[in-house]
Amino acid sequence: MTSVAAAVLALLARREWTIATAESLTAGMVSSELAAVPGASAHLRGGVVAYATDVKRTLLGVDGALLRRRGAVDADVARQMAAGARRLLTADVGVATTGVAGPDAQDGTPVGTVFVAVATPEGSHVVDLRLAGSRHEIRTASTLRALEAVVAHLS
Numbered sequence: 756m757t758s759v760a761a762a763v764l765a766l767l768a769r770r771e772w773t774i775a776t777a778e779s780l781t782a783g784m785v786s787s788e789l790a791a792v793p794g795a796s797a798h799l800r801g802g803v804v805a806y807a808t809d810v811k812r813t814l815l816g817v818d819g820a821l822l823r824r825r826g827a828v829d830a831d832v833a834r835q836m837a838a839g840a841r842r843l844l845t846a847d848v849g850v851a852t853t854g855v856a857g858p859d860a861q862d863g864t865p866v867g868t869v870f871v872a873v874a875t876p877e878g879s880h881v882v883d884l885r886l887a888g889s890r891h892e893i894r895t896a897s898t899l900r901a902l903e904a905v906v907a908h909l910s
Contacts, residue, residue: 766909775844776802777836777851815839833872
């Protein structure tokens with residue numbers, strides 16, 4: 756996974772951009788992978804672990820009505836989380852993760868349902884995932900897919 760994180764940072768360096776994270780189910784794993792790469796401090800602004808739904812609303816600015824209507828595991832919630840990370844941490848790129856890692860479904864949403872969002876000045880993109888495996892495997896796969904989504908969006 757470090758090679759993908761390094762690719763993210765290389766793409767950011769090429770554009771002279773910075774990145775911020777907003778993480779729910781990954782709880783800081785995306786930020787941690789980026790920070791593991793030497794020189795990450797030139798581009799990694801920081802991250803928000805918004806595990807609780809109310810933190811998504813109050814800190815990241817996710818629409819409260821959207822959260823009440825659809826719940827925290829939703830494509831538009833992920834998109835708003837990524838935009839909120841960009842705004843809050845004054846970064847060029849925001850990447851967000853929200854989903855259900857298990858062991859149980861959340862508000863009727865099955866385990867393995869994950870949304871990853873990337874937001875930049877050029878627009879945003881959401882990846883809708885259905886992952887299988889243990890809680891650890893789902894969180895790890897979500898982290899990798901978030902980094903890959905940034906690479907795809909910036910390439």
